[in-house]
Amino acid sequence: MDPNPHFLALLTYLTPDEGGRTIPALSGYRPAIKFPFDTGLYTGAQKFIDTELAFPGDVLNAEITMLNREYFKGKLYEGLDFDFFEGQKRIGHGIIKKIFEPE
DSSP: OOSSOOEEEEEEEOOGGGTOOSSOEETTOOOEEEOTTOSOOEEEEEEESSOSEEOTTOEEEEEEEESOGGGGTTTOOTTOEEEEEETTEEEEEEEEEEESSOO
16 A cells, blocks of 8 residues: 555544444544445545544544555545445545645
8 A cells, every 4th residue: 555645534433323333443444435436445544633543423634545546546636525434334424625646
């Protein structure tokens, strides 16, 4: 995986009542990400800003590093919404705030 983050995002972790996780996620967590322009799920590492843990219900900033950046060349932009999953279970959503080194 590319060691440099691809974008900064504002993440919202769903609560257990909303179908989200019941335990916190550790910075470096790698859920599957789904963008609205594709039906596939892709791995993206979340490095949380100013915290090591994301608890259910938290809203926080994270640097995201995608496993296969070439799939997204020219498709990501600031303001793009996306969802993230554990398996097929949606556990949160995010919005891209800043693209690092845009193509």
